[in-house]
Amino acid sequence: MKSLLPAVIALSLALSACQRESSQQAPATAPDAGQATPTPAQTPAQTPAPGQPAPIAEQPPADGMQLAHYDGYGDLKLGSSGEQARAAWGGELxxxxxxxxxxxxxxxxxxxTDKADVAFMVEGDKFVRYDVTTDKQAAPGGGKVGMDQAALKALYPALSxxxxxxxxxxxxxxxxxxxxxxxxLVFETDAEGKVVTWRVGLPPQVDYVESCS
Known part of the structure; x- marks a missing residue:
């Protein structure tokens, strides 16, 4: 009986070592179904950038928006072709x-509202002139509908x-x-000397007093 005791002890030690090794190699158990899984932190939603104003092809320009220049109106350039002018406008005309x-x-x-607001003249397939009769837009140099001759003279000393x-x-x-x-740049006044319309253009069309009529 005594001779079997060392063998039993050795076998027990071997089994214990195997169990420890198996426990160390076993993969981590999946979380219990009832245990809540941590939710990843949510990234705050980005606030949309403020909406850009609609292009002038879609609505009248905002007050104070300077579109009139000696070389054209907005992206429309005097001397460009009719097709180029339409493309530069970017909307319905x-x-x-x-x-x-x-x-x-x-x-x-x-x-x-009518052609008096702003009108673009095309002749010979060239954009040659634009006319404005609203006081919401300033001519190159600052002249506006409603000004008198004295006010214009102060802005344009070489006015003829x-x-x-x-x-x-x-x-x-x-x-x-x-x-x-x-x-x-040509301003037209009424009999009281107030500007009622103005235009910018190339010769000879800028001097057409009847426009396209």
Whole structure:
């Protein structure tokens, strides 16, 4: 009996060592089904950037937005082709019907109450002039509808004048643009001397007193 005791002890030690090794190699048990799994931290939602104002092709420009320049209006450049002008506008434009192919045509934004707000003249497939008769937009240099001749003279010292073709007492007040060459800014006044419309364009179209009529 005594001779079996060492063998039993050795066997017990071997089994204990195997159990410890098996326990160390066993994979981690899956979490209990009833145990809540930690939820990853949520990234705060990004606040949308403030909406950009609609382009001028879709709505009238905001007050104080300067679009009129001696070389064009917004992205429309004087001397560009009719197709280029339309593409630069980037939206719908109403069009008058020319009397002949390549004849004088007026393009107006769809939001314009009439062609007096702003109108783009195309002749010979060239964008050659634009007209404005709203006091919400300033001409290059600061002139506006509603100003009198004295106010314009203060802004444009080289202003020249000539009598209106149709309205007694009314005038055309014009100034040569510094560039592009030949470009001119023309104001029309009523009989009381107040500006009622102005235009910027290339010769000879800038001097058409009847526009495309």
């Amino acid at each position: 109403n069009s008058s019907t020319p009397s002949e192919p390549g004849g004088c045509t007026l393009l107006t934004p769809k939001w314009a 004048e000539s009598p209106h073709k149709y309205v007694e007492g009314a005038k055309y007040l014009s100034v040569e643009a510094p560039a592009p060459a030949g470009t001119k």
